[in-house]
Amino acid sequence: MARKAAIVGGGVIGGGWTARFLLNGWDVGVFDPDPQAERKISEVLANARAALPALSDVPMPPEGKLTFHGTIGEAVEGAEYVQESVSERIELKHRVYAQLQQANPGVLIGSSTSGFKATDLQQGSPAPENIIVAHPFNPVYLLPLSEISGSEKNTEATVQKTVQIMKDIGMFPLVIRHEIDAFIGNRFLEAVWREALWMLKDGIATTEEIDEAIRMGFGLRWGQMGLFETYRIAGGEAGMKHFMAQFGPALKWPWTKLMDVPEFNDELVELVSSQSDAQSGMYSIRELERIRDQNLVGFLRSLKDRNWGAGKVLREHDEARAAAFHAEMQKGIDTGPKAAPLVMAQMQVLPGWIDYNGHMTESRYYFANSETVDNFLRLIGAGMDYVAAGQSFYSAETHIRHLGEAKLGDRIRGELQIISADEKRFRSFVRIMKDDECVATIEQVCLHVDMKAGKSSRAAPEVWAKLQAIAEAHASLPLPEGAGRAVGQKR
Numbered sequence: 274m275a276r277k278a279a280i281v282g283g284g285v286i287g288g289g290w291t292a293r294f295l296l297n298g299w300d301v302g303v304f305d306p307d308p309q310a311e312r313k314i315s316e317v318l319a320n321a322r323a324a325l326p327a328l329s330d331v332p333m334p335p336e337g338k339l340t341f342h343g344t345i346g347e348a349v350e351g352a353e354y355v356q357e358s359v360s361e362r363i364e365l366k367h368r369v370y371a372q373l374q375q376a377n378p379g380v381l382i383g384s385s386t387s388g389f390k391a392t393d394l395q396q397g398s399p400a401p402e403n404i405i406v407a408h409p410f411n412p413v414y415l416l417p418l419s420e421i422s423g424s425e426k427n428t429e430a431t432v433q434k435t436v437q438i439m440k441d442i443g444m445f446p447l448v449i450r451h452e453i454d455a456f457i458g459n460r461f462l463e464a465v466w467r468e469a470l471w472m473l474k475d476g477i478a479t480t481e482e483i484d485e486a487i488r489m490g491f492g493l494r495w496g497q498m499g500l501f502e503t504y505r506i507a508g509g510e511a512g513m514k515h516f517m518a519q520f521g522p523a524l525k526w527p528w529t530k531l532m533d534v535p536e537f538n539d540e541l542v543e544l545v546s547s548q549s550d551a552q553s554g555m556y557s558i559r560e561l562e563r564i565r566d567q568n569l570v571g572f573l574r575s576l577k578d579r580n581w582g583a584g585k586v587l588r589e590h591d592e593a594r595a596a597a598f599h600a601e602m603q604k605g606i607d608t609g610p611k612a613a614p615l616v617m618a619q620m621q622v623l624p625g626w627i628d629y630n631g632h633m634t635e636s637r638y639y640f641a642n643s644e645t646v647d648n649f650l651r652l653i654g655a656g657m658d659y660v661a662a663g664q665s666f667y668s669a670e671t672h673i674r675h676l677g678e679a680k681l682g683d684r685i686r687g688e689l690q691i692i693s694a695d696e697k698r699f700r701s702f703v704r705i706m707k708d709d710e711c712v713a714t715i716e717q718v719c720l721h722v723d724m725k726a727g728k729s730s731r732a733a734p735e736v737w738a739k740l741q742a743i744a745e746a747h748a749s750l751p752l753p754e755g756a757g758r759a760v761g762q763k764r
């Protein structure tokens with residue numbers, strides 16, 4: 274049975290959490306009195322569905338069930354976790370917790386608050402130990418950071434339970450060791466925001482110039498190395514000490530107005546919003562979200578290729594999901610494989626996969642087959658450990674038939690049937706499916722190879738046993754249409 278989260282407050286952040294939980298296979302119950310909440314969340318979800326799966330290299334779980342409710346009590350029924358994301362008003366948050374704890378005593382409540390301490394949030398609650406801060410960053414469905422901040426009323430077990438839930442949905446929970454207002458990320462962002470407002474107010478730079486200064490320069494560095502690692506490199510071979518010696522004195526130069534804030538009044542609001550409208554008003558917010566998401570997906574994928582920073586979190590989440598996926602498939606083998614093709618890979622067609630004809634390019638079909646077959650090899654125990662021990666399967670012959678088209682954003686899956694197998698080889702038939710439509714078939718013969726000897730060999734007995742069991746189960750399936758076909762045109 275799917276796990277369930279309740280999202281209370283379905284605005285910008287609640288919508289993002291809804292997408293994050295749903296796309297990770299959780300059921301989600303939402304409560305928000307705004308009559309537009311359902312429409313807004315469905316638009317955020319559409320953007321999330323086009324972005325988050327593009328980061329995954331292993332099958333995403335089936336999407337959870339989304340329900341909207343007329344009361345907090347209904348939304349939280351059966352939920353193991355609540356993500357409170359109502360407006361940033363402490364009395365409203367207190368009222369919401371009272372209703373939640375009455376309806377579902379003992380439920381764990383994580384708050385998205387941008388700045389209230391757990392101690393503030395817990396005031397007046399009969400069960401303060403179940404309320405904790407889980408502060409995300411927008412867009413919640415793509416950015417992994419969740420700052421976990423508890424008070425002395427929270428037990429270590431509560432903190433760890435929150436940490437685990439965040440990991441389960443692919444986030445990076447950063448436990449804040451000291452209870453402070455605004456945690457780590459927002460203290461930092463507040464300083465940057467203050468300086469930007471000063472520069473605007475003093476007429477030094479426009480919103481656009483400030484954004485260019487960030488995105489053409491240091492903003493690119495921060496996304497992959499943060500502040501300290503970046504400055505360490507700036508110290509040259511002598512490193513951080515040299516950096517401090519050279520730039521430390523600048524702390525006393527008149528570079529910043531750090532402690533002072535510009536007066537927040539209508540004039541400042543008008544100055545910022547009119548310049549922001551001139552800079553970005555030609556796009557709707559949803560368009561801007563899509564541009565942002567595609568850029569983030571590109572950055573994150575490249576970090577993932579390098580197993581660095583947020584890319585490492587993505588890889589770890591993939592590994593956890595792959596392990597769960599293979600354990601599930603393995604159960605099928607242990608209890609006797611079924612006479613049905615194995616769904617071994619799920620993918621989404623990414624921008625870089627599209628060719629000049631506007632559809633998924635041919636090399637990506639080969640890739641989709643590789644993903645499917647590689648997962649199958651892991652399933653039968655011939656994964657990376659097997660390769661590291663010097664044994665592997667090599668592709669010997671491949672035939673692709675293109676039967677339909679896959680377009681940008683389409684979800685496709687690879688279904689594998691074993692046509693025949695012996696201890697030294699197997700013949701697989703993969704259907705690339707888009708919903709119920711087969712868009713391509715890929716038939717392949719793979720040879721078992723002793724990599725040190727550089728020649729074909731028998732598979733290890735335990736690998737062969739699993740392959741044989743699946744091959745025997747699949748032998749009762751009809752030979753797929755098109756299997757064994759040669760390239761069509763006669764000479």
Ligand SMILES: NC(=O)C1=CN([C@@H]2O[C@H](COP(=O)(O)OP(=O)(O)OC[C@H]3O[C@@H](n4cnc5c(N)ncnc54)[C@H](O)[C@@H]3O)[C@@H](O)[C@H]2O)C=CC1
Nearest residue numbers: 282283284285286305307358359360361385386387409411
């Ligand atoms: N917008 C941002 O960039 C970030 C916001 N946060 C935090 O997330 C929380 C929500 O902020 P946003 O989503 O930006 O605000 P928002 O204004 O977009 O959404 C707040 C939602 O709460 C709903 N709401 C009001 N009273 C309610 C009630 N009694 N029960 C259920 N829902 C109710 C409103 O109808 C609205 O849809 C705040 O605590 C904020 O500090 C955290 C990280 C980033």
Ligand SMILES: C[N+](C)(C)CC(=O)CC(=O)[O-]
Nearest residue numbers: 386387409410411459462
């Ligand atoms: C502006 N904000 C304080 C609500 C921002 C955050 O809390 C985090 C973010 O997404 O920048």
